[in-house]
Amino acid sequence: MGIEGVGARVARKEDKRFITGxxxxxxxxxxxxxxxxxxxxxxxxxxxxxKIDVKKAQGMPGVIGVLTGKELKxxxxxxxxxxxxxHSKDGSPMKMGAWSPLAFDxxxxxxxxxxxxxxxxxGQARDAAEAVxxxxxxxxxxxxxxxxxxxxxxxxxxxxxxxxxxDWDIGNADDTAAAFKKAAHVVKMDIINNRLVPNxxxxxxxxxxxxxxxxxxxxxxxxxNPHVARLVMSAFYNVAPENKLRVIAPDVGGGFGSxxxxxxxxxxxxxxxxxxxxxxKWVADRTESxxxxxxxxxxxxxxxxxxxxxxKIVGLKVETQANLGAYMSxxxxxxxxxxxxxxxSGQYNIPAIHANVKAIYTNTAPVDAYRGAxxxxxxxxxxxxxxxxxxxxxxxxxxxxxxNFVTSFPHxxxxxxxxxxxxxxxxxxxxxxxxxxxxxxxxxxAAARKGLLRGIGMSCYIEACGIAPSAAVGSLGAGVGLxxxxxxxxxxxxxxxxxxxxxxHGQGHETTFAQLVNERFGVPLDSVSIVHGDTDKVxxxxxxxxxxxxxVGMSAIVKALDKVEAKAKKIAAHLLEADEGDIIIxxxxxxxxxxxxxxxxxxxxxxxxxxxxxxxxxxxxxxxxAFYDPSNFTFPAGCYICEVEVDPETGMTEIIQFVAADDFGxxxxxxxxxxxxxxxxxxxxxxxxxxxxxYDNSGQLLTASYMDYTMPRASDLPSFKVSxxxxxxxxxxxxxxxxxxxxxxxxxxxxINAITDAIxxxxxxxxxxxxxxxxxxxxxxx
Amino acid sequence: xxxxxxxxxxxxxxxxxxxxxxxxxxxxENLGLTxxxxxxxxxxxxxxxxxxxxxxxxxxxxxxVQASGSTVVTIEGLANxxxxxxxxxxxxxxHGLQCGFCTPGMIMTATDMISRHPEGLDEATVRAELEGxxxxxxxxxxxxxxxxxxxxxxxKVAKGKAKQAA
Numbered sequence: 001m002g003i004e005g006v007g008a009r010v011a012r013k014e015d016k017r018f019i020t021g022x023x024x025x026x027x028x029x030x031x032x033x034x035x036x037x038x039x040x041x042x043x044x045x046x047x048x049x050x051k052i053d054v055k056k057a058q059g060m061p062g063v064i065g066v067l068t069g070k071e072l073k074x075x076x077x078x079x080x081x082x083x084x085x086x087h088s089k090d091g092s093p094m095k096m097g098a099w100s101p102l103a104f105d106x107x108x109x110x111x112x113x114x115x116x117x118x119x120x121x122x123g124q125a126r127d128a129a130e131a132v133x134x135x136x137x138x139x140x141x142x143x144x145x146x147x148x149x150x151x152x153x154x155x156x157x158x159x160x161x162x163x164x165x166x167d168w169d170i171g172n173a174d175d176t177a178a179a180f181k182k183a184a185h186v187v188k189m190d191i192i193n194n195r196l197v198p199n200x201x202x203x204x205x206x207x208x209x210x211x212x213x214x215x216x217x218x219x220x221x222x223x224x225n226p227h228v229a230r231l232v233m234s235a236f237y238n239v240a241p242e243n244k245l246r247v248i249a250p251d252v253g254g255g256f257g258s259x260x261x262x263x264x265x266x267x268x269x270x271x272x273x274x275x276x277x278x279x280x281k282w283v284a285d286r287t288e289s290x291x292x293x294x295x296x297x298x299x300x301x302x303x304x305x306x307x308x309x310x311x312k313i314v315g316l317k318v319e320t321q322a323n324l325g326a327y328m329s330x331x332x333x334x335x336x337x338x339x340x341x342x343x344x345s346g347q348y349n350i351p352a353i354h355a356n357v358k359a360i361y362t363n364t365a366p367v368d369a370y371r372g373a374x375x376x377x378x379x380x381x382x383x384x385x386x387x388x389x390x391x392x393x394x395x396x397x398x399x400x401x402x403x404n405f406v407t408s409f410p411h412x413x414x415x416x417x418x419x420x421x422x423x424x425x426x427x428x429x430x431x432x433x434x435x436x437x438x439x440x441x442x443x444x445x446a447a448a449r450k451g452l453l454r455g456i457g458m459s460c461y462i463e464a465c466g467i468a469p470s471a472a473v474g475s476l477g478a479g480v481g482l483x484x485x486x487x488x489x490x491x492x493x494x495x496x497x498x499x500x501x502x503x504x505h506g507q508g509h510e511t512t513f514a515q516l517v518n519e520r521f522g523v524p525l526d527s528v529s530i531v532h533g534d535t536d537k538v539x540x541x542x543x544x545x546x547x548x549x550x551x552v553g554m555s556a557i558v559k560a561l562d563k564v565e566a567k568a569k570k571i572a573a574h575l576l577e578a579d580e581g582d583i584i585i586x587x588x589x590x591x592x593x594x595x596x597x598x599x600x601x602x603x604x605x606x607x608x609x610x611x612x613x614x615x616x617x618x619x620x621x622x623x624x625x626a627f628y629d630p631s632n633f634t635f636p637a638g639c640y641i642c643e644v645e646v647d648p649e650t651g652m653t654e655i656i657q658f659v660a661a662d663d664f665g666x667x668x669x670x671x672x673x674x675x676x677x678x679x680x681x682x683x684x685x686x687x688x689x690x691x692x693x694x695y696d697n698s699g700q701l702l703t704a705s706y707m708d709y710t711m712p713r714a715s716d717l718p719s720f721k722v723s724x725x726x727x728x729x730x731x732x733x734x735x736x737x738x739x740x741x742x743x744x745x746x747x748x749x750x751x752i753n754a755i756t757d758a759i760x761x762x763x764x765x766x767x768x769x770x771x772x773x774x775x776x777x778x779x780x781x782x
Numbered sequence: 783x784x785x786x787x788x789x790x791x792x793x794x795x796x797x798x799x800x801x802x803x804x805x806x807x808x809x810x811e812n813l814g815l816t817x818x819x820x821x822x823x824x825x826x827x828x829x830x831x832x833x834x835x836x837x838x839x840x841x842x843x844x845x846x847v848q849a850s851g852s853t854v855v856t857i858e859g860l861a862n863x864x865x866x867x868x869x870x871x872x873x874x875x876x877h878g879l880q881c882g883f884c885t886p887g888m889i890m891t892a893t894d895m896i897s898r899h900p901e902g903l904d905e906a907t908v909r910a911e912l913e914g915x916x917x918x919x920x921x922x923x924x925x926x927x928x929x930x931x932x933x934x935x936x937x938k939v940a941k942g943k944a945k946q947a948a
Contacts (some may be wrong), residue, residue: 011874018882019870019889021817021857028816123800201821201829201883201918253819253883254918286822506881506919671877675924679880682921706826706916714912714922719905743921 002587005519006734009671013525014510023251026205026220027283034207035064037269037282038125040115040132041291042107045141045363045699046154049105049114053133057117060131062124065276067116067268069104077101077271078237080264082328083479086166086337086359094166097157097361099327101237101264101271107136108156108326109363110699111291113264118276122283141363141699145323146300148360156326156361165324165359166333170341171414176354179315183306187389193377194766195298195323195693196686197709198370200505202253203284204293208269212277216244221266223249224259224503225543228480230535232262232330239270249533252505256683257369258293259505260545261330290704295693296370298323299336299377305385311393313348313404318355318381326361329368333359338416338476339374339464339546345413346382347424347460347637348404353414363699369545371683371744375463383459383749388762397753398428398437401460417464419635421727422663424460430661431458431639434721440643453646453760453777454656457753461746462637465738466551468630483629484548485541486556488517488564490622492609494602495527498560501541502553503533507676507740509549512668516554516734520561521568522588523601539625547738550668551634555732559626567622572604574615634729634737638662640681642750646758651774653689653755660722660746665729665737673739677722680743686712687744688751692767710767784847790815791859799846805839806830808846809856817857817886821916828915831887831894832856838894840914857886860893868939869893869932878928880919891915892929896936903933 004010017023054066080099087093103112115132119125140154147153148163156163180186200222207220217240223229226247233239233247252259265282273280284292299320306315322336341355386404390397402425411419432438440456447454467473470481487499496517502509514528531537544553565585572590573580576597584593591598599607607613611620643657660677667673690710694702703709728735748766755773756762761780765772786808787796797812809815809832818841821829830841833855860867869892872878879885895911896903908929909922917925 012877014882015874015879018879018885019857019866019873020861021815021886023817023882023885025816025819025883027820028810030814123802199918201827201881201916202819203821251882254881256918283820286824286827508880675877675880675920678921678923679919680921683918705824706822707824711826711916711918712921713916714909714926717909717922719923719926720921 002518004515004525006515006668008515008669010511010515010525010669012508012511013514014508025202025251025253026207026222029207029220031207031209031279034279034281035118035120036122036125037272037280038117038129039113039265040117040129040134042103042110042112042114044107044136044138045110046139047107047136048139049103049107049134050137051135052115054115056133057128057131060124060128062120063117063128064120064278065118065272066128066132067272067275069100069102069114072102072271073100073104075271076238077267080262080327081236082333083330084334085477086168086333088166089169094333095160096328097159101267109365110701111365113268116268116272118272118278118280143362143364143695143697143699145298145321145360145362148362156363160361163361165328165361168337168357171354172352173354175352176315176317179352180306180317183314184309185307185393187305187385187392189303189385189388191301191303191381191384192765193297193299193380194687196296196370196691197290197693198256198258198293198296199711200254200256200258203286203289204259204263204265205283206266206269207279207281208266208273209279210270210274217270218246218248219266219270220248220250222252222259223247224252224255224505224545226503226533227501227535227541228543229262229266233267237267239267247535249503255505256371257296257373257545260543261294261368263292286706287704290709291701292365294329294366294368295325296367297377298367301381303381303385305389307389311395311400311403313350315352316344316350318344320355320357322357322359323362323364323367324359325364325366327366329366332366332368335369335374339369340378342416343375343378343462343464344382344415345417347406347462349406350414355415364695371680372463372741373546375741376745376748379459379461379745380749383461384752387457387753391762397458398432402428418632420632420730422635422637423725423727424637426725427637427639427661427663428460430723430725431641431659434661434723435641435643435657435659437641447645453648453758454644455646455754455758456641456643457750457757458639458641459746459750459753460639461742462635463741463745464633464635465547466630466634467546467548468552468633470629480542481629482542483627484552484556485539485627486560487623487625488557488560490564490605492606494523494605496523497529497531498557499531499538500553500557501538501543502549503544505544507544507549508669508672512672513554513557515668516557517561520565521585521601547740550736551729551732551738552628552630554734554736555630556626556628558733559628560624563624563626564622568604570615570618571608572599575599575604575607575613630732632731634665634731636662636664636737636739636742638742638746640746640750642754644754644758646755646773648777651770651777653768653773655685655718658718658720660720660743661725662739662742663725663727664739665726666735667724673724674722676739677743678720680741681720681747682712682717683744684747685717685751688748688766688768690716690767786846786850788849789853791855801847803846804842805844805846805849806841809841815856815858819883819886821883826916827884828891829884829887831890833890833894838891857890860889867893868935869896872928872932872935876924876928876931878920878925884915884917888915888917888925892932895929896933900937900940902937903930905930
């Protein structure tokens with residue numbers, strides 16, 4: 001490892017523009033002639049649209065156009081779709097209802113877009129939006145998935161009887177039933193995974209520009225995957241054919257999953273730009289974000305775990321109701337199925353598992369993948385069950401886990417996944433040591449003397465990243481492949497551009513991807529540029545989510561670098577009159593091994609482009625492309641330990657210490673990896689203690705601003721103790737597993753296990769706000 | 783419409799703005815200073831913090847006409863030419879930013895915080911003072927580290943200057 005190579009703690013190249021205010025986000029973009037859009041949204045959770053009157057709005061100052069769903073339909077713009085087909089256990093396909101980018105006959109959640117107004121200024125667009133008169137006939141709404149299938153519940157889409165989208169099974173029901181029959185102990189729990197709002201700090205935005213002369217569209221959008229946006233908008237929404245549509249995702253201010261999906265607004269801005277003849281920009285305000293960004297989680301689960309006399313797990317039964325909201329968002333069906341139930345084996349040897357998942361429509365915002373996506377829900381089920389079991393058996397939670405750990409690899413679980421490598425005991429040991437687990441009793445006694453309840457809780461998570469291979473996910477219903485592309489361009493002066501289909505919205509790719517190039521060729525980081533986020537520059541890519549950019553995106557770069565290296569060595573061998581097998585690359589120089597003959601990197605590059613003296617038959621230039629399709633998922637895993645103090649008088653929880661011991665395989669930049677863990681932990685702790693999206697029974701979102709939805713603040717969190725161990729992933733050339741979601745996956749059960757340990761009651765819902773904890777303490781006493 | 787006249791980042795600027803125009807929108811849209819961000823509608827997130835007459839202010843909670851006559855420093859005006867401000871440098875060195883969206887507000891809040899605490903800062907104070915700034919990426923861990931480090935650097939520089947003056 002050099003000072004800028006793989007494994008080095010390099011400060012980020014991209015930081016300079018962000019710390020000087022020179023970042024370029026969608027809202028910072030200005031196009032000549034650009035005008036502003038405001039959406040008229042449904043104030044009702046469920047209603048028929050009887051009449052839309054736009055006359056008054058059309059006459060307002062500055063108004064350029066007021067457009068409705070009927071006009072959008074007439075222009076052939078398609079419905080939004082879910083791109084992952086799930087079949088119910090009876091073999092029937094999932095029941096997807098229609099989702100028009102602008103509703104024209106019925107609205108199904110508060111925030112459903114109905115009309116768009118385009119005006120000279122943002123203020124004028126909003127003023128005119130308020131003047132649009134829509135007559136609704138209100139219908140009964142349902143917000144709770146557990147009630148949406150009841151008799152008499154409102155029918156949300158005609159396609160989905162009883163609001164049931166699919167009823168899906170995984171595992172083996174007979175084997176599991178047999179295992180339960182001979183079990184010595186059975187642990188049962190009802191578990192709710194609370195609904196969350198992702199809340200990337202940059203609100204979603206779109207700028208659509210139709211160029212009449214070229215009959216060409218450009219869309220600047222806050223996307224984690226601009227190429228997928230272009231594909232979907234071309235193939236399904238009929239906005240424009242791919243060659244007539246350029247999608248640019250410039251600097252994007254966080255995503256956490258919520259910016260994977262294609263939303264109505266970017267489609268409408270492009271269409272409205274053609275309709276009105278002006279470029280159209282829309283930027284969400286925070287309440288629009290709360291109302292319309294895809295939410296996360298919202299699972300209701302009943303789980304039963306069977307153990308033998310020796311406390312070894314013999315079977316697991318899980319039944320989950322997943323609330324998917326009013327419409328099926330782009331990957332909403334995959335989250336509670338292949339990203340959730342396939343992780344229900346946790347870190348443990350479980351011979352028989354059976355899980356049933358029902359996905360259900362409600363009159364709430366669409367729900368889709370949010371940081372971790374299914375894996376936090378699975379981990380919460382498993383790790384609450386393990387902790388509860390240990391308490392029921394009266395044995396140490398660490399020992400119960402250790403007894404059941406998978407210890408030999410590869411390990412085939414009963415729920416599809418084949419774990420390739422790991423050392424779960426190593427993470428557990430590291431976390432117990434770092435948290436001084438052995439000294440906890442003393443600390444608890446000291447807290448008791450202050451009148452505080454001290455508790456400790458752990459969570460041993462496993463997740464799956466870099467979903468792959470494409471053929472396998474295709475067979476499971478995915479509408480896309482999950483490979484990644486890379487192009488490495490060596491310029492004539494030796495500087496290098498790497499074009500990648502991954503997209504950075506905080507992950508630091510401009511630094512880590514360049515470190516990979518530095519490691520290979522020894523060229524300084526400053527001479528390497530990473531190009532991403534523009535469909536005109538990068539041919540195709542699948543974007544960034546599911547911690548795939550390292551394991552999949554960087555592996556594609558490695559493949560392209562292999563090809564560049566091979567050609568560079570051929571050129572150098574020719575220039576140096578040596579055998580290409582004898583050429584080595586060190587510190588930016590191509591050398592003949594064991595001699596002082598060498599050619600600097602830039603001279604070799606120049607030779608490739610002057611083409612005055614190339615090996616016979618070789619094409620000029622030095623540019624290579626690769627597509628990489630992994631052979632398997634990767635399996636990051638680790639152990640988190642949380643220690644809390646609860647004030648029994650107020651129910652207030654303080655996190656005294658949080659330890660994370662992760663195994664991410666090989667690491668490119670430890671500083672960036674630690675940052676990813678910190679951020680994930682904050683989101684997971686936020687879920688456990690503070691965050692929750694609440695609808696009232698009429699379908700109004702009560703938590704639609706930062707006044708009502710509690711975001712984790714600096715004072716809510718401790719500094720974290722993080723460390724990593726390493727069992728390299730055998731499935732990709734870099735041995736990388738991925739680190740983006742672990743913190744959010746592993747932390748909620750550690751926090752809740754700690755609080756329930758402190759208060760001596762196992763019945764505690766998330767978020768464990770002071771009033772919830774206080775009530776749990778009182779309930780346990782009576 | 784009203785005339786708004788300000789000193790922004792050392793330059794005198796003026797323009798007409800609707801009475802309802804917020805300072806943040808005047809900075810972004812009239813002056814093109816897009817480093818100051820809008821992250822919420824309710825003055826909680828702090829992405830829009832700038833300095834008005836030497837004090838950290840959420841520029842979404844002030845009208846442009848209210849600010850007229852004031853001296854404003856935005857994130858674009860913090861560095862001294864090519865030399866980063868110590869807080870900017872500390873955010874980079876300690877990885878105190880990821881997506882960068884909250885960063886300008888964080889840095890403007892931090893410089894104000896450090897200048898109000900010449901005696902130095904501790905972790906609890908930094909965390910309490912960050913109440914009005916939300917970050918979704920970093921978990922605050924490295925932001926806190928960066929502010930503490932910048933506070934130390936700046937107090938050393940201040941002591942050095944005081945010594946020179948003496």
